[in-house]
Amino acid sequence: MSAWQAELLATAFLPDQFPDATVPEIAFLGRSNVGKSTLLNALMGRRLAHVSGTPGKTSSINFFDVRHARPFRLVDLPGYGFASRCQKERARWQKLIESYLADRESLLLSIQLVDFRHGLLENDRHLQEWTNRIGLPVQLVFTKVDKISRGRRKSVLAAYHKAGFFSLTEPLLVSGTDRTGIEELRSFIEGIVAESRPQ
Ligand SMILES: Nc1nc2c(ncn2[C@@H]2O[C@H](COP(=O)(O)OP(=O)(O)OP(=O)(O)O)[C@@H](O)[C@H]2O)c(=O)[nH]1
């Protein structure tokens, strides 16, 4: 399977800048610096999303159109849990993310990224509680798995299972850096889009 042909459709700092909700969307959310933009670039095969070692790089919602037999969009959300922004700025981000997640009719699925080395932290759990409450489907994806040796990955995953980190769906393991799991995630997303009702 080859990379998707994608292009940036829109950048939104405010809800009224969202493009029309006419195409199915898959959104990527997670703490700042977890690797959302890197993963999107790996999926799209192009560096369309901005990546930075400094947390808080993505401060807008970015919509990417994917050309496909059944067109869809990938949506890069600003990261949460980034402490050094001022309170007002954090509140603006939260409002922007929540208004997208809670009200977007074309949102098929949210993919929550969690650093495989750290597991679910408090704000990841808060987000899960909130998405559960509003009935939003979320698929868990562990990122940066290249930071843990192949031999140890199974036992780390088993420990997370034991701690009750996830109950509904099996998480996927990816690395945007060494491309572990990228093809699997692509097939997974294509399957979700194919199963969705036409808009
Ligand atoms: N080793 C490794 N590093 C990664 C991986 N994914 C991202 N990184 C690094 O982690 C840092 C943050 O990556 P981003 O993709 O900008 O993270 P983000 O989640 O979009 O961050 P915000 O936009 O701040 O929310 C960068 O230095 C990346 O090079 C990965 O799979 N493995």
Ligand SMILES: [Mg+2]
């Ligand atoms: Mg980003």
